[in-house]
Amino acid sequence: MPGNKMKKTINxxxxxxxxxxxxxxxxxxVMQVLKECAPERLIDPKVGxxxxxxxxxxxxxxxxxxxxxxxRLDLVLVSYIFILRLRLYKEGPGTRALxxxxxxxxxxxxxxxxxxxxxxxxxxxxxxxxxxxxxxxxLAASNVGDGRKxxxxxxxxxxxxxxxxxxxxxxxxxxxxxxPVWQKGDALLIRYEELVADELVTFSKIxxxxxxxxxxxxxxxxxxxxxxxxxxxxxxxxxDVTAHHRKGIVGDxxxxxxxxxxxxxxxxYGQLLIDTGYEKDMNW
Numbered sequence: 001m002p003g004n005k006m007k008k009t010i011n012x013x014x015x016x017x018x019x020x021x022x023x024x025x026x027x028x029x030v031m032q033v034l035k036e037c038a039p040e041r042l043i044d045p046k047v048g049x050x051x052x053x054x055x056x057x058x059x060x061x062x063x064x065x066x067x068x069x070x071x072r073l074d075l076v077l078v079s080y081i082f083i084l085r086l087r088l089y090k091e092g093p094g095t096r097a098l099x100x101x102x103x104x105x106x107x108x109x110x111x112x113x114x115x116x117x118x119x120x121x122x123x124x125x126x127x128x129x130x131x132x133x134x135x136x137x138x139l140a141a142s143n144v145g146d147g148r149k150x151x152x153x154x155x156x157x158x159x160x161x162x163x164x165x166x167x168x169x170x171x172x173x174x175x176x177x178x179x180p181v182w183q184k185g186d187a188l189l190i191r192y193e194e195l196v197a198d199e200l201v202t203f204s205k206i207x208x209x210x211x212x213x214x215x216x217x218x219x220x221x222x223x224x225x226x227x228x229x230x231x232x233x234x235x236x237x238x239x240d241v242t243a244h245h246r247k248g249i250v251g252d253x254x255x256x257x258x259x260x261x262x263x264x265x266x267x268x269y270g271q272l273l274i275d276t277g278y279e280k281d282m283n284w
Contacts, residue, residue: 056100
């Protein structure tokens with residue numbers, strides 16, 4: 001188990017860091033920067049956020065790419081009352097892990113930091129469409145294959161509407177449930193668009209919030225090494241639909257939305273776009 005292997009090298013007095021995000025919001029980019037800044041602390045991610053559930057959480061570790069709404073993290077940082085209510089006190093490794101998490105984060109009150117990276121859901125959906133249809137590896141433990149088959153059997157508009165109905169709520173649920181946490185001051189909210197606009201400033205903001213004391217020159221080198229241009233050999237805006245890093249720009253949805261798609265997105269996510277600060281009203 002990754003956590004157990006790393007206990008000897010992780011300082012438990014550092015805050016445990018939770019990188020909350022959703023698909024197509026630079027999750028692998030952010031994870032790589034975190035990994036290069038503090039490799040000894042990063043817990044390797046697993047499909048289905050299995051790295052959160054493979055044992056007791058390791059105080060002081062970094063848990064990246066957590067594609068989860070707030071209540072799912074709450075289930076991991078579970079309270080003892082919840083355990084009793086669900087009769088989870090029976091002996092077993094899952095129960096022992098939950099009890100350990102409860103003890104560390106509710107009784108000992110181990111420090112933690114959580115930052116949430118979101119993206120304009122319109123751009124996230126466009127990026128997801130091309131990823132699912134063309135570039136994302138088909139993993140045995142994922143439903144990529146089914147989505148790819150469906151999208152390749154439909155024209156763009158019908159395929160995009162299918163994507164919204166099947167995958168859109170996973171993105172919107174994460175944004176909706178974490179917004180109040182940020183508003184209360186219990187999380188840092190980062191927009192993908194901020195990262196694209198100024199990588200160094202925004203990553204430095206994340207590292208500062210997470211109390212990661214990293215040499216500024218090292219941070220600069222890590223950020224530059226992981227820029228879109230360095231990773232792809234292309235400038236932002238130069239598209240490669242077969243690549244994980246397809247285009248690297250903001251506002252690309254305008255190049256693809258038909259009137260029908262726009263109305264569906266307004267119906268489902270219009271208020272969310274206002275709440276997340278991407279629009280002032282429905283007149284877009």
